Amino acid sequence: MKSPLSLFAAVLLGALLPGRAAALEPFVADYQVYNGGKALGDATMQVLPSSGAGRWRIDLDIRAERGMMGLAGAAAQQSTVFDLVGDAYRPLSQALVRKVVFSKRQVIGTYDWNARSARWTGDLKDTRKQPIALQDGDMSGLLINLAVIRDAQPGKTLNYRFVDGGRARPHQYLVAQELESVKVGDMSFNAMRVNRVQSGNEETVIWVVDGVPTPVRILQRENGQDTYDLRLVEYKGVP
Template structure:
């Protein structure tokens, strides 16, 4: 289960690269940010340079003002595939002004013989969030919410929305009973990134995590998900998500 948790964490604060898309949404000229639209994206997941499995991320619009972002991960290679390792994570959210505001979250982790599930509710009236289910005792207490708090999946969308060359971005991660500050720095110059057979001029967005870990996200203007996301540990590539294709979803 430790490997599954690591993979889900890597994926939920990452996503990555190539494309067969419908016409992409362009940045909003008035705000400098990108308008959210439904999409579905498929990824290959690698660990230590070796194929590990597949991931699918999608954003769908529910009734009214509510949206949902989903991430499904499935191990397909080696022992991970034999163990039937899979995970699904979803966040229901709305848009308050220009902010993505989480409302509810669910996470399911599976192997051939086990299944664990957690459910979280973000109550903006009381400004508290609470998780139930297979949650560690230390994470069962209510978490005080602040305006602008995001789940891990919503941070993915916020980075795409906000990234601009030379910009610093800070988000408060509130997820599964945990609270962390995430700070990202966008390089001043675009970087050429090759993903599959395609070349992109991408913004390199880096998050230093202090404990010898680093997350690097490559963002391309007009693409609704990162073209690549890489997690490094001790200077070595650990988890690498590479987009296979994406398209607009109805």
């Protein structure tokens, strides 16, 4: 974990250099997972170099000790391999595995930028196995999290195209004008609250601290109730 001094320095540097595009750096971040204020398990998000020149991988591994999805021992692992085109995160492949005691669901996705087409196989509806035409700037859900970290500025509107799991749809996020206090481990920082604008009964909120490469908190709600709440415990850079 970064020391309080180095974490403070990173946040201070971010405050002094607003609007900059931070260079992508490898990290590993640990989260506590909550639902309705109750701890359910742990999660790890990491960004690491992948095999192949200029390739990276982002992973999110959620491990429920109790309660999540109604059964003990539930888990979900997501991963996207990507490269950089300018400042854009371009997905190349994707994997999703969900386990709930006696069942397992696995989905694999491939983004073919030469053919400008993405396709998924595995345990999903036939309608989601149809190819999707790719557009410049398309990203998986995990990559959109990274883009929000890179792009967030108070009062800014962020627009992305989500292409993930056999679906394509616009995602719009609004960054609050004012900063708010958020705890990171034993320390509190002023964070940007970023709300995804969604229709229906879903809500996503991401809290971003300038200089920290990962969200300090990710909250998902449905029908006004928390479905999962990831709160950062610690993070560290990877040499």
